Each structure stands twice: as structure tokens, then as C-alpha cells.
Amino acid sequence: MKQALDDMDKKANSPADLRVGVYVCHCGKNIGSTVDCEAVAQFASTLPHVTLAKDSLYTCSEPGQEQIKTDIREQKLNRVVVASCTPRLHEPTFRAACESAGLNPYLLEMANIREHCSWVHLHEREAATSKAKDLVAMAVARAVRLEPQFELSVPVKRSSLVIGGGVAGIQAALDMADAGYQVYLVEKSGSIGGRMAQIDKTFPTMDCSICILAPKMSEVGRHPNIQMLTLSEIKEVTGHIGNFKVKILKKARYVTDGCTACGDCIQACPQLAPDEFNAGLSIRRAIYIPFAQAVPSRYLVDMGLCLNNQGIVACDRCFQACTRKCIDFADQDKIVEIEVGTIVVATGVDVYDPTALTELGYGRFPNVITTLEFERLINAGGPSSGELIRPSDRKRPKNIAFLQCIGSRSKRSNPYCSNVCCMNTIKDALLIKEHWPETEVFVFYIDIRAFGKGFEDLFQRARREGVTFIRGIPGEIIEDISNGNLTLLGENTLLGTQYRYTMEMVILSVGIKPRSDAPIVQRLLNLSTDTDGFYMEAHPKLRPVDTTTGGVFLAGAAEGPKDIKDSVTQASAAASRANILMSKGEVKIPAVTARINTDKCVACGLCAKVCPYHAIEGSKELGYYRVVEAMCQGCGACVPECKFGALDQAHFSDAQIVSQIHEALANEPERKIIAFACNWCSYAGADFAGVSRIQYPDNVRIIRTMCSARVAPEWIELAFSMGAGAVLVSGCHPSDCHYNNANQNTARRVEKFWKRLDKLGLNKDRLRLAWVSAAEGAQFAKVIKEMEQGLRELTPDQVLETKQKLAKRVPRKGEPV
Template structure:
């Protein structure tokens, strides 16, 4: 309540200030060391800003985000009675919260602050065009000032956080995250798709660099999860749907039946009589299992289960009851049904893990053709005492111990033919495996064929040196081809030693392909359910690669383990504890304020047509059939703004992204040389972040583009585009998340429809359709963003003044609804 009172007070201060003095704007242009000042003239930009309407003072400073810089803003607010603040510096995705907090401390409402992104979107992408960058920065500041003039104070709502967590995935990361949170006293739901928790770590024999037995250190943690009073373990379960928002997620989980009750004593009598045989997935198909089985000895929960896909009773008729007959405790129950569980949780940690690369497409290596070519995961099962051979390393072709083995590195990694990234763990895994062979069969000749050995972690180099000392031969250059001797099944490796520039031929008994890690095949499902962004390589993306490495852009959802990128066990555990701690912070606070960016409907103007309700991805708009008025459920509204363009009566206001605020930005950029400029609408989550990414990567593109940020591309009203053309702007880019990846479920499908409608209209009016471009750019596609802008620039160069003139006439302001023009629309304050 105290907080709300404070916000109200701020509100009043701001309103009073605005009413009494009109906008009093302070502009701060940040040098950011040489990051900004190195490529454009900050002083000139600040001087220019001071000439803008409503600007009371404009300063440039070295580091505006520093304490001194923030203090300056605060004292200026008090001293000069500022009622709006504009900071021209880095991306709002980085420092908007910092500056907002400074404003709030000085008594200004957070929503009266505006940022101009002149670093990621300007200085970094126009490193060698000082003139162009300075002009662009001026424009960006002018647009921000124009928007700032019309900003309104907003009051944020506070929502409670449910003190329960959901952990998706029961690998080592999920286990650690669940245990940490459960120990902290929260109820944790751990959802695992497979029959047992443990994940990849349970399959591995030893861990590097300490050579600890993997299952020996994991099993105690697994059983702790099984018996922890705060953890509800759900195996054979998958998340079906996730609704809600930070602190208040409603999760639906589908739990498949085990067909074996909890009374199971794990005696194993049941499996002997099962007639259905199939390869055991846990052993990579190197052993068999029955339809009733347990994936491995240390499985948690320690009960058998029936794989109904392969059991004869899958059609609901008990054709075979041999397991039931064999079970002394009669704990087999064919009548079990699938359950749907509804959970309410406050935070979600995603630990869905990874798959291993399937080397079949690399045909020259002969995997699937030559029995003695195996993958590193198959090797782990072979050398594992709990594996199909009881820990005896044998050749699959004749079950003899190999006298010589070759490890091939970077299979499926660091190559244009497979995955371009380094899989992080394979080098050390191979060194560990080589030492294991050395330990058990000291006479084996071991060759490691590598590109580069990356031994970057604590204790890694020592292990590498030990392997060298113990006679493991490292050869730089991966074989170009493997041939098999059809009598002995031995393998001949042919390649080039790139250190000696000599061709080599080696004959070995067995080849181990050190395969890389890739995103899980079903990660697209998780991605869709939780609307998570992912990198170009398919791994989930963190909110900030350095400073928020376990957060996702969606509040309350965190990442850990290989779902975020290839990493070893130690890193997975570290990340899991970090994610648990982040979730703990939220839940310990018990409440969170959500941004006041939600839609409001003016009941006076609303006719209850229901068009807005139809496009709302969250069903947050309800139309009262009797009063014919639509209302927004504020807690459910996420602020995408897809509803606004739908309203024909101007009844919907999207708070903080109001029509006249966006139109004012367009006005500002069109004031001079509109015919040479590109207006880009970017959604906050994907394309704006993509543009940021191209800045961070210093990918250069033409300086003619000016970016207007909206929360979602669905907010982009066709009338904004028409208005831009009416103002003579040469080209417009509308960009958002890829279809299917929209941060707001599917709001960008509205964008697509609207742009297509605009194209049709432009064709009808005889305008060049190329002037309007639609692009889906993810947060990781910085290169894509720059390509889109370069393509538009080419189009802009070809556009004649006549064409521009034609556009101005076609979309002349008379077509705009009354009251929308920023010049006449000074909202009552």
C-alpha cells in the first residue's frame, strides 16, 4: 500500500508539474567513453537537443549511467523542476531500469523517462560515418524528445508471487535447481519426460577432470529428490500448456501412467517373462530391454514401468498378463490412465537439456556402415560397469578388446556441414576416455585426431598433460575418410597431419566419434509453450549474455544446463544453483510490480464490436453483450497492443505506446530529408534486440534508418505506416519475432495480415510496394537486421521524388481519424 501511495504522489507531482509548466525536458547525451563519442559528436547532439521544443536543459556527460551521472539527473530534476527526462545512450534493454530508478528517486514517475538508443543503433553500427551517425543521433534524440513531450505518468500494479516453483527437466541441472529451491523451503514440482531423472549424466561413466564416477556422485542427489518432502517428482510427464505471467503461472502437466503402482519393490521378477524385446534407449541400443523395464539400476523413482507403445496390451485389452502373473505383490495395474495435473507456480526453471549429434550424415566416417565406428555416448555405455558389457570395452563386430583405438574430435561441431559452434565438452571427454582406456587396458594404442584441443577449465590442462605423458598420441588433422577391412573389420583412417603437412594412414581396431551437443529435437515445443527466444543454433537465449545469464526475457522464467548452450556438469550445476537463487529472490520478495504497459478501453467510444477481443492472444478482452462495451482484464493483459490497430473507433489506448506518441516520433523524423530516410518498427523482444545484437557485433549498415520501438509488431497500426508515407518517408520496415516465436503467443500473425492489407492498398493506389517491407528478425539475427536495412537502402536509392510525392498525396492526412494528429492532439493532462 505504501508503494502505491508513493506512486500516487509521484503521479500528482508529475501531473501538477506538467499542468503548470508544460513539458520541461532534460536531455542527457552519454559519451559512453569512446563507445559513442568515438563515432559521433556528442557535444553537437547535446547542443542540438537544447534547441528542441520543451527542452529546458541538455548536457553531455562521460558516463551517464555512473553514480555521478545519475546524481546529476536527480539534482537537475529537483533544481530545474524537470518533468521529463531523455537519456541518449545505450539500449533501453540495458539501462532503462537504472535511469527509471534515478527518476523515481528524484520524485519523477518512471514512465516520464525516455531513452534514445544512440549506441547499439547508431555509433556502433556506423563506426566510420561520423557525419551520418551524428545526424542520425540528432534525429533519434529529436524523436525521443517528441515522444517524451507526450508521455504520461503511469501507476504500476503489484502482483503477488506464488511461492512454488516448476522445474522442467530432471537432468543434473534440474535436480540441482529443484534441491536448492526445496531446501530453501519452497514447494517444487519437477517434471521429467523420461521414466527416471538423471538425464545425460546418468549415462556417463566418469566425469572430467577428476575422474569421479558419474552415477556414484549423481545417485545420492537423485534419491534425495525422490524423498525430499518439498519436491513433487513427476516422471513420464510433459508440460502441456503454460498460461499467466511472472509470479502467477498456471501450468498444465500431462502425466503418463507407469502401469506399475508405488508398491513395486524393484525385485525384477516381472521382466523375465515379458515376451516383447526391444533396444534399450538408455544404453543407446547396445542392450535389449523388455516392454516392462527400468531404464537403469539407480533409477528414481525406483519402480518398473511398462512402455505401452511396445506392450501387447496397448489397445486396452489385456492380451498378455505374464508380468502380472510373475509379480508377487501384484503391483501391475493395466487400468491406469493418463492424468492431467493443473499447477499454480510463481517461477519456472527450464532445464530441458540437449541431444547428441547423429553423425550419420557425415558418410565418409562410415557410422552406421561400419560396426566398429561408435559415438562417444555409445563408448560411455560400453565402458560403464552398469552398461551392456559390464564395463568391458569391446568391438561391436566381434566382441574382442580393441588393440588400438582412434578418437575423432569435433564431429558435428565447428563445421559448416554440421553445427557451427564448439560443443564445449568433447575435447575433455575424449581425454578422459583415453585415460580410462589407458587405465584398464594399458597396452592399447590410442590416437586422438583433433582440430584444436580446448582445455580451458580448472584442472583441464593437467589432465591433457597427463594423457600426453601416458602416451596418448595427438594428431592434428581429422581423417577425411575411413575405410573398413571387410575381413578383420579393422578401420583405416586417411587424412592429413596439418602440423607436418603430410598425409597419414593409420589402422585401428575401433573408432570413437567425439560427437557434439545440439538442442533437443523437442526444444521447439518448450520454446513455444514458454515463448522463449532461441539463438540461431537453437539453444535458448538468456536475457543478457553477461549480466543476466540465467534469466530469460520473460519474467519469472529461468534457464539452466545444456538447454542454454553446451556445457559440462560443473557449469550446469553452477547455472542451476544460480537459476534457483534467482527464482528464490523473486519468491522470497513475495510480490513484483508489473510494467504499466496495458491496454485501456474508453467505454464512451467502444461499440462492443468485439474485433479487439478476437485478436487478443491472451483472451484478456471481454465484451459485455448487454452494455456493448469491451473491458480489459488488466492482470491478463501483457501489453502487446495487437488490439489497438483493430479498433475502428479509437477506443483503445495502449498505455506508454499511445498512438499520438508514436505519430509524434514519425513527425520528428520526417521533419527534414524524409525522402532519404527509412523508418523501422521493431518489436521489443526480437527485432529490437536483433538490432541491438548487430550493434554489439559491430555489424555496419546504412545510417538512414530510424528505429521506433513497440512492444510487439502487432502494435504497428497500418495508419502509422500510412502516416509515414504521407509525411514523405521513403521506406518503412515492419519487423517482429518469427512466426511461431512471437513473445505474445501469436500477435505477430496480425502484423502479417495488416502488412499484406497495406501492400494490397499500395498496389491499388499505384505505389511501389517495395517501400514497405516486412521482416522477421530474431534477437540473435543481427546480421539479418543489417541485411534488411541494406536491402531497403538500395530500394530507397531507386525511389524517385515523384514516387514520394505520390505517396504523400495518396495517404494525405485527411485519411487520418480525427484527433490522432499529434499537432492537435494534446491530451488533457
């Protein structure tokens, strides 16, 4: 391996030509207060090929960037190393600075001394400084082996797919369609409209929800640039940013376009089921329209309920009743294939089901209902035509209690605040007071979170209108079976007294949670989710609607609980981000593709077998294989597969990574943990540990690859034969891999290495495989802590034994000896 390194070094610039500039950033106090940046810069200046090394307060600032540009021009720097924050944040910034000074942007290297150093070793100045020096040395070693790369530009199709037809999906579709792009709006149910269509009024303005939504829905229906696909689900997504190929399952509606929604068919239908749109409070037929304002305004047949569900026409009453003969029992599911340049995910949320909280009696006591049920109950189009009645006796309740935070802020259900329930309750309480002022309304709460524009006003108004707010959630509800009234037992925490209230109706203000089918879309699009199951944005502050999958954007509550206004805002933002891509018409893809040296290739074809994108073509007959660069996504899974040294990955070459390993293990290798982390999940997870200031041992040295599948067993072997204490290989969770499950190769290779260690009689616990997602900073820290614990039990003899046994192996075919 060392020989290979030297070979590759010779191929690159001759050492005399290399001029590296190192910039150590204080990041204000973020790095400076923990790491002695001056000492690090001083140390960097002693490293080979380093022409100059400086420390600055904010390297990313305009003067900081200017300094780099000036030095590139005046000092003839041909490699730049910036030791600062994570490359996931400012690599584009510094690459642009290099490029504008005439240096190829791929000749920049960053040392992450903030997220991976100063923030995770806050109180250990000496250790953090010494680690920062190591990280800089690793970066310099890698920098001198960097090569200029040129990015390939791919065309972006001027069309977009919007998944989900709620208000966010509708807004995103309209914004893109109005900008002139073709939009496919896919909705799982029979009509667009989503949750907003179910809600009676909106807060804080008390607008009628469907009245403001319906015009937008019909605009979608008649927009020449929007093709609406209802009763449809995404089945397969292939391709990449700019050119996605999507297979959509369009389920049979059994009602043709000729339907005028006259409703003659419903009376004829003998089959009944709870109406989902009315939250199960009313019934519908097997042939039905989801709701009056549905778009498309067409009936549909619920074939699961219809008597003809066995494939034979057992009942044709609706067909007979339909004067236009629009019912077609022969209708079949179809697969629709489309090609789009961008995708907006607006899959929305489910509401929490409080049945599990048995002390509240939901599902057992008829007069305990949820807020969604209440919305339908007081809606003019709802089951009671807007009359306020309670389910048990259909009489108007004299007093009503709202219970907040049901299914939110709890380890027993969803740990997060659902964002909308406080204001929704206040709105509902005001609605009751407005229409039935004699009704007493009590709100049992923990905290009222009225943070938005106009929210506090609404809260105060509710109090003035006579809504009683009581701090303290009831612990138990007891039903009086003689009259259906409910007794609430609890404590008024502000008064410090026990209460017992008897209410005629109780409304549980239930939280919202990611849709149960959210993981399907997540897998299809390679998205990440946070610990709560919501889709994760590429950056929480600065790229809030982007995802880590290029060309895919987020809108609405699928990204996190939010109200209508925020959903619409985010939808417009997502549409705008997609519009930028589509209006440019092309996008540059990072030059991190795999490259095959045809001279060394023996056409065994092993690489092509592991490529998750089928981007390697060739055959034994041709005598070689080659990488189709436009299709290669740069995971590097193929590279370790080649046993003949014919494959390498641009910008993540063997020589570059091996040099990092050498530097990382230069001093006290037995104390060190070499951690290979994939760019999308584990490296980001380690970043997240930093952002969250989760402290962990300082002896880990993180090496970034695009995918964990790039990690070559030879690297692990090298690390151990250099005396490394432990090696961690970490990547995205299985099935969350950003490269189409390339990380199954990671697992396979690590398992093979474990077997080898076993055979040699070596402790295999020193090689660890861990799946760490971008949200699991704590998990990353935990793994490192555990590994460090293991290091403490490691004896010098064990290290030596591993070194010797691994070094003794016979070199494989094609490998330099």
C-alpha cells in the same frame, strides 16, 4: 492524425510547464569516437521544452546519475531524456535515478545512439552525428508527451516447475525445495538422472558419475517439497510471471507404486527392444527399469512394444510373475494441472548422430562407435559390465582412435564448438590407459580446448600416460572386412605428412545439440532461441539465466553446450533467481497496459477479439468494454483494432509514437526508412547488429513498440503521407511472438495495407514486413540494406504520388477530421 496529436497534447501538461533535461552519453569511446556528442547536446538545447542539455563521459556512472538527480531537484526537470545505449540495458538504471529524485520513472525516455547509431556507422562520423540528433529529437518529442504511470503489483505463487530431470533440473529443484518452496519436477522419461546418469566418469576429477549423482537423485525422490512427475510432458502453459497455470500430461506407467524393483517380471516378458539407456548396445524388455539406480525405482511398461498395445490383454506373463501384483494394464494417461509462480527450463541436449558423415562409416562399420556408446561400454553397469571390447568380435582392441569435432564446428552439422568433447575424450583416453595400459590410444584433433579449471593438467597427464595426439582429422575410414579393423587416412598437419593408421576401434567424439523437442517447450513458454537452437538468455553477460519471458529461467545445456559443473552452477543460479521472486512474493508489472476510454467506446468488441490474453471484458449489452489490468500483458495488439479512438496504450500512446514519426521525417523524409521494431525480437535484433558492429545504412529511424501488433496502419499511412521513403514493420518470427501470437495481427494489417497500396496503384515494396529475431542482427542489417537499395530507385514523383493519394482518403467514422 495531426489534429489528434494536438488534442492529446492539450490534455497533457501545458507546454509552459514542460522542463526536459537531455543527457548525451559518450560511453567512453563507444559513442564519443563516432558521434560528436557535444554537438548533439548543443543541438538538443535548441529543441522545444528543453531546459538543459549536457554531455557526459559515462551517464550510467554514479556521478552521471547524481547529475540527473541534482538537475531534477534543482532545475525542476519533469522529463528526462538520456541519449546513450539501448533502453533494454540501462532503462531500469535511469528510471531508478529519476524515481529517487522524486520523478515518476515513466517520465524518462532514452535515445539509443550506441547500438542503433555509433556502433553501426563506425566510420561515418558526420552521418552518425546527424542521425544521433534525429534520434534525440525523436526522444524529446516523445518525452514531452509521456505521462506518469503507476505499476501494478501481482502476487507470486510460492511454487516452481522444473522442466527436465537431468543434473541441472535436479540441482535447481533441490535448491528451491530446500529454500522451502513447492517444486514440481517434470521428466519426460521413466527416471530422472538425464545424460549424467549415462556417463561413466566425470572430468577432470574422474569421479564416478552415477556415484555422485545417485545420492542427489534419491534426495529428490524423498524430498517433502518436491513432487516428481516422470513420463510426463508439458502440454499447455498459460498465465504470466508469478501465476502460471500448467497442464502436464502424465503418461501411464502401467506399474503401481507398490513395485519394489525386484525384477521378477523381466524374465517373463517375451518382447525385446534396444536399450536406450545403453545407447542401443544392449536389449531390454517391454517391461523394464531404465537403469539400476533409477528414481523412482519402479518398473514401467513400454506400451508401444508390449503385446497388449491394442487395448486387450493378450499376454499377462509379467502380471503372473509379479508377486506383489503391481502391474496394471488399465492404467491411463492423466492430465495434471498445477499452478506455479516460476519455471526453470532444464531440458538438456541430444547427441549428434554421425550417420550423415558417410566417410566415417558410422552405422556401417561395427567398430566405429560414438563417445556416448563408449561411455556405456566401459561402465560397470553397461552391456559388457565394464569390459573394454569392440562390437564386431567382442575382443579387446589393441589400439583405439578418438576422432574429435564430429558434428561440431561445421557448416555441415552444428557450427558451434560443443564444449565438452575434448575433455571427455581426454578423460576416456586416460580411463583406457588406467585400466588397460597396453592399449594404444590415438586422439585425432583440430584444437584441444582445455580451458577449465584442472583441464590442462588432465590433458598433460594424458600425454604423459602415452596417449598420442595427432593434429588432423582423418578424411576417410576404410574397413577391412576380413577382421573389422579400420584404416584411417589423413594428414598430420604439424608434420605436414600423410598418415595411414590401422585401428581396431574408432570412437567418434560427437557433439551435442539442442533436444529435438526443444522447440515445443520454446513455443509453450514464448522463449527465444539463438541461431543454433539453444534457448536464449535475457542478456548474455548480466542476465545469463533469465529469459525474456518473466518468471522463466534457464539451467543446464539447454541454454548452450556445457559440462556438469557449469550445468550445476547455472541450475543453482536459476534456482536463486526464482527464489528471489518467490521470497518477495510479489512482482511489479510494467505499466504499459492498454486503456479504454469508455466515453468513446461503442462496445463493438473488436478489441476483445484480438486480445491474446482475453484481458478485455465487456459486452454490447453493458455498452462498453474494459481492460483487466492484471491480465493485460501490454502488447497493444488491441489498440489499432479500435476504429473509434477509444483505445490507447500506456507509455506507447498514439500521440507519443506519432510525435516520433513527425520528428524522424522532419528533414529529407524521402531518404528515411521508418522501422517499427518490437521490443523483444526486432529491437533486440537491431541491438545485436550494434553489438556485433554490423554496419548498415544510416537512414533508418527505429521506433520501439512492445509488440509489432501495436503498429497502427494509421502510422504507416502518416509516414508515407509525410513523404517517408520506406516503412519497415518488424517483429518476432511467427509462433515466436512474446505475446501469444499477437503478431499474426501484424501480418494481417500489413497485408491489408499492401492491398490498399495496390489498389491505389502505388509501389507496395516500400512497405516491408520482416521477421527478425533477437539473434538475427545480420538479418536486420540485411533488410535495411535491401530497403536502402530500393530507396535509390525511388523518384520524387513516386513519393509525391503516394503523399497525394494517401492524403485524399475520406476520414473514417469517429476519427477527428
